[in-house]
Amino acid sequence: MEHIIERLGHHGDGIAPGPVFAPRTLPGERIEGEAENGRIDAPRILAPSPDRVTPPCRHYRACGGCALQHASDGFVADWKVGVVRHALSAQGIETEVGGPDTSPANSRRxxxxxxxxxxxxxxxxxxxxxxxxxxxxxxxxxxxxxxxxxxxxxxxxxxxxxxxxxxxxxxxxxxxxxxxxxxxxxxxxxxxxxxxxxxxxxxxxxxxxxxxxxxxxxxxxxxxVFGPASVIPPAGAFLQATVEGEAALTRAVLRAVGDAKRVADLFAGCGTFALPLARKAEVHAVESVAEMLAAMDRGWRHAKGLKQLSHATRDLFRRPLLPDELAKFDAVVIDPPRAGAEAQTAEIARAEVPVVAAVSCNPVTFARDAKILTDAGYRLDWVQVVDQFRWSPHVEVAARFSRGHIPGS
Known part of the structure; x- marks a missing residue:
């Protein structure tokens, strides 16, 4: 049975009317195969897309590590930006979406x-x-x-x-x-x-x-190395997937925060953003894993030329920072897990922090949390797409939200 692929789903599979899902296919392709439970596991490509390329890795068909090596770099870039735009549009939000800033091959550290x-x-x-x-x-x-x-x-x-x-x-x-x-x-x-x-x-x-x-x-x-500091993370601690991806996200966060003098870094990890921010601002880092904060603190103490960096161990899902705690900050950086940070975002909105630099690895929960801020009077100034999981459907974003006129915006 023949099918025409109309679009890609969030996992990178092609979707034909039905819906019928077919891995390693692209929009516009005509394919053949019998669907079982709405899925064609081994589709035959009858009419390939002009965006189809030869996968660069010889393990592509057997390995589950990459899902989009059959697509051109240009197609993947446009698709990932489109995923972010679609997630925001579903929440009624329109803004400038830039990127993606894509990590090179053989960069996953x-x-x-x-x-x-x-x-x-x-x-x-x-x-x-x-x-x-x-x-x-x-x-x-x-x-x-x-x-x-x-x-x-x-x-x-x-x-x-x-x-x-x-x-x-x-x-x-x-x-x-x-x-x-x-x-x-x-x-x-x-x-x-x-x-x-x-x-x-x-x-x-x-x-x-x-x-x-x-x-x-x-x-x-x-x-x-996080900015000016050398950090020894605990074994298995979270780390951005590539040096290039980390650098792109850090640039976006620094750009978003601008000249803020007092910054809260929420879900701070080992200091990926807190330590570079401390070059110009006093930073308060909050993270649920005490060992990660201890590693950050040691790195800060041995670095030179940094401003005050305080920290607190706290589960921000159970105990988000409240408006009276947020009132002293000029900007907040927030980089939650894939589930987003709905409760914490609501408290930031209530506190009316002037600037929010948001980092997310899930465009859907990012857009949900963005809606909380825009409904509270924030403007979404821009979104930068970062692709450090090359050839995968994974998408990351960094964004700037602001209230009123902010110097340097």
Whole structure:
């Protein structure tokens, strides 16, 4: 049966009337295939789109790590901007949408790989699409070269600490000192295994190795640089996916905040935005994970030329900052998880903070929270799209909201 793809859904699948979903298809394409439960898993392309290209990665069909390598860069860029515009339009909001600022190939500095012991050694990679099968990723076009070079280390760790029955999760981050590796799902840690793992970390020159929650060895501090400060994040702590993406978001936040002298940074993490902001403003950082704030604080104390940076551990979903607490700030930076920050945004609106710099990894919840602010009298001045998850349907945004006339706006 033939179908015509009309548009892409939020997960990057093509959608034909019905609706019928077909992965790795593009708008305007004529395809063939039998739909099962509204989905064609292996569509045959009868008439390709002019935006269709040859995927650059040889693992594309087996691996689930990328969904849009069959589309031209120009198409993906326009589509991601369109996703943001559509989300805002659904809330009745129109504004300037710029970008996207796209990270280059082989720039992903953080990933969670799957690992499983085999008869011959170990299998390391990403899961296939909607599959429990692990696809090897040698020559991956997404990951940073340093992570790809660490594959022998990951295989050795799985052989030493894995079982044939279970799957392991290997979270690896490229730091200035080398690879920072956290492993979960392996054998329980005992004395002999600890000695073996420590030896493997030294043999493969890992900066830090953590097994579940136990630090096996830290040969060199796995430093990340946030503006003027060097920070050693806790194992497995949140980090922007690429250096280029982090830089784009930081530029947007600094542009949005402008000359504000007192700034609150909410969902601050390890100081991605707070530390660069502290060059010109007094910053109060709020985050629910105390270890991340402690890492930020150490980085601030060792940096030079920064203004006051205070912090508080607080669950902003359960206890958002209230208007009387927000009244002393000239600007608020807010970077919540995918669920957004509906309750906290409502309190910011009530407080009438002059400027809000919003960062989001979910255009739908961003638009929902933007509606709260615009209904309260804020103007959405601009939105910048940032694409640091290249070839995926994932979209990030940074935006500026303001009330009245703000100097420098």
């Amino acid at each position: 953080r990933a969670t790989l799957s690992g499983r012991r085999t008869k011959k050694g170990a299998l390391i990679g990403f899961h296939g699409r909607a599959s429990g099968v692990i696809s090897e990723i040698d020559g991956c076009t997404l990951l940073h070269p340093a992570i790809l070079a660490g594959m022998p280390a990951f295989q050795a760790l799985v052989v030493a600490g894995g079982s044939r029955k279970g799957e392991m999760a290997i979270t690896v981050t490229h730091s200035t000192a080398g690879l920072d590796v956290t492993v979960r799902g392996g054998k329980p840690l005992d004395g002999p295994l600890r000695i073996q793992l420590s030896g493997l970390a030294g043999q493969h020159d890992l900066a830090r190795l953590v097994w579940e929650d136990d630090v096996i060895v830290e040969i060199r501090p796995p430093v990340q």
